[in-house]
Amino acid sequence: MLIKLLSLYPVADAQGPEIDQGTLLRYLAEMVWFPSAAVSPYLSWKPVDDTHAAVTMTYAGVTATGTFTYSPAGDVTRFEALRYYDRPTGPTLEKWVVTVPENGYQTFQGIRIPAHAAITWKLKTGDFPWYQIQITGAAFNKNWHQQHP
Template sequence: MKRLLSLLAVLVAAFVAGRSWTSFKVKLEIKRLFSASKPTTGKVFTYAQIVGLPNPVQRYFKLVLREGQPYINFVRLKHEGQFKTDLKKDWMAITGEQYFTTATPGFIWLGKTNLFSAKDRFAAGKGGLQVKLFSLIPVADGSGPKYDQGELLRWLGESAWFPTNLLPSENLSWSAINDNTALLTFTYDQLTVSYKVYFNAAGEITQMETQRYMGEQTLENWVGKFSEYQDINGIRIPTRAEGIWRLKTGDHSYANFKLNLIEYDIPESF
């Protein structure tokens, strides 16, 4: 019995030490993400910037930003919600925190359920996804060009939470489709991604559609939906987000997130 208790104590100590080491490494990675992106200082939004943009895009910026809004450089947020590890599996509760840089495209997302933890990232022009059972045992580690494309798309789409990032620039452009939709295109480090963006009558972005790699598989239609806009930190942003794979078999929702907290220009981990 004593040997068994000693073994259990050793295993628990190893588990705790492993979790602590993982947490330390993640915080270091977040610190490197922030330090690698030089902030834009003194740059503010003006209505003159959106003259000539497609009508629904102009409505959007007039709704979500105020004249003189400083450009957002760093973002950190927390969310809760539901997630599916596979489209055929049941929903499970998930909590997450996420960190973004804007001057240099980048993010780190940390998600946790009762069974696993996940880290989604785009940094230094490279994307990747890691999943660990009980936050310790690796079960997935994806990287490569397909992940680069997918994670840059995630960074661009989730810019709805920090909309100065969607203003036109040398890398970002909008082109007209019709009165309620526009094409958003972004180029970074020889990688170009785009979304077909849908707006409602109020000017809110309600849906973004693109083609995205489904893991290591082929390109599939992917949809991000946004809803329940609120004024937070002087900016109007969605507080609900849903991820959907639009396949031949129909729409398959796999992520439903509710924003709990978002803070701008605090380049630190929670």
Template structure:
């Protein structure tokens, strides 16, 4: 409107103050920047907030110059500014965590070893049956996997489910994982989180709107232990790692095996439960992990229940899983997800 008035392209009685042509050009530039920001936002470009931030500054400048007529535009600018701050925080969180992923992948030791039947010889018979069943024999070691998880979470047994979407990378030569999640837990803003297992240590971050830290824990032995246990629990997603030297196996009974992981002075143990018909189908994994990281935290049982498999690049991979804590003897399923966009390297 300021541009139209400045160049006398329309009669605008709402604007009673005169507007010079240079200021009118600023009005037009502000409009174009807002439109550009809207296009970037609609196409989910992470840097949409940059033109929006510049537009808010210019918009407020021309509002001040025409304060009597345009002062109420300040309300809209404040609303947009708050969204811009969240957008900037999201971009910063995404950039920082992407750098962590880059470092994790760069440190991974890759292998081209071809897995043979002889390499399974010293394993417990139920583990051998499982690895043959999922198809590891005759293929190279899996160095890296990546996938997305589409699912839902809840914080309390009687709480409501919130939609979630996560992406994860796992390295096996140098064991580690990077997991970034976004949860629609609040009406307007998302809760984002990142779990990192690298060099035998864990690192956990949770933020509201990518801005306000809720959890930021590292250099904590209980988190280190819990993240290593998680690596073991997720082994069915990258089953060739069952043969890595940092993992050893023990048969508990014909339908249960115990995997022990030793790495960088830490130790983790998980139980693998197979079906009773002897096919080698893994139905459940479990381990005692720390749910919390404070001084009072004690390890409790964590269970991954596998509901569905899919054959991906010749490997039988679990794609529908429920994750539960056992609280006071009762399972509390807090996360259920489906694996999509699974990639092996």
């Protein structure tokens, strides 16, 4: 993971198995914004009960698992996983949760996706709300969707 300010000044430069696992979990959580990714050959789905499904992604020797929660209407309302949280003493596995409010969905180009979401680390010291997302527009590659039904 390399992040640069103005594409010039390194702000973050990290690598290793913890970063790799976190990258896969982020991909899994972000599938709600590109639903066609749910059929990727790298994914393995397992129903937990009527409103939960576990998904595991294995790619390039790295594996990550998370659980989606669905509303009775089939909307994703939550994604949760154990993800590495970087600490000065070294990374620790902590609960990482993405929540979508009940009225948080909108339709863009005929595809219904969450327009609002919040990401929270559930730490022993308390919740750490890390990020809030608001989608105001989305453009999808319709040719890709037509070629990959």
